[in-house]
Amino acid sequence: MLKSKVYQINVKPNTQDGIGLPKESVSEGIISFDGIEKDFNNYRKLKKKNTLDMAIMILSMDVINKLQLEGWPVRPGDLGENLTLDNVNYNSLKPGNKYKIGNVELQISFVCAPCKKLENLNYVGLSKIGSFIKTLKNRRGWYCKVLKEGTIKSGEYFEKLN
Numbered sequence: 001m002l003k004s005k006v007y008q009i010n011v012k013p014n015t016q017d018g019i020g021l022p023k024e025s026v027s028e029g030i031i032s033f034d035g036i037e038k039d040f041n042n043y044r045k046l047k048k049k050n051t052l053d054m055a056i057m058i059l060s061m062d063v064i065n066k067l068q069l070e071g072w073p074v075r076p077g078d079l080g081e082n083l084t085l086d087n088v089n090y091n092s093l094k095p096g097n098k099y100k101i102g103n104v105e106l107q108i109s110f111v112c113a114p115c116k117k118l119e120n121l122n123y124v125g126l127s128k129i130g131s132f133i134k135t136l137k138n139r140r141g142w143y144c145k146v147l148k149e150g151t152i153k154s155g156e157y158f159e160k161l162n
Helices: 042-047 061-069 116-120 125-136
Strands: 005-011 024-026 028-032 056-060 083-086 098-101 104-111 142-148 150-153 158-160
Touching: 005 028, 005 150, 056 061, 056 104, 061 083, 104 150, 116 125
Parallel strands: 056 083
Antiparallel strands: 005 024, 005 083, 028 150, 056 142, 098 104, 098 158, 104 142
16 A cells, blocks of 8 residues: 655745745745745735644645546645645545644644635636636645644655544
8 A cells, every 4th residue: 555645845935916826846844833934825814813723734636636637737736735645535534633744743624615716726717716616615625733843845754643
């Protein structure tokens, strides 16, 4: 059986548009209780309270692959996830599950709902946002709380703790 691992780490620098997607690939990330260093998320920045449960967003490649088969040219980082995971069954991820990546520990908080900001992806736009949101329902990704801070690198194992 293949081990689950971090396929890609994604961040979005603070830009004038203030939109947190698509995110760009980086080889490593410093994870704090607030999120991943050098990642800007307008929603979390403005909301300011109860965002520790939304520090990191994860998504698995099986969802991205399915979306591509359905005709959406989604790439890792497009949906705003900080960590794109490989060899993970998206449906096995549940709130309360705890995971370890290197010396970092995460706990899944809740599912990330699709939002209208996804219209900013060049293959979605205003004309397709409604159908894209429907397509992503319950599979846009999961928000996680950081239980233990540290540094992670692409390719590190994503291991379940409980």
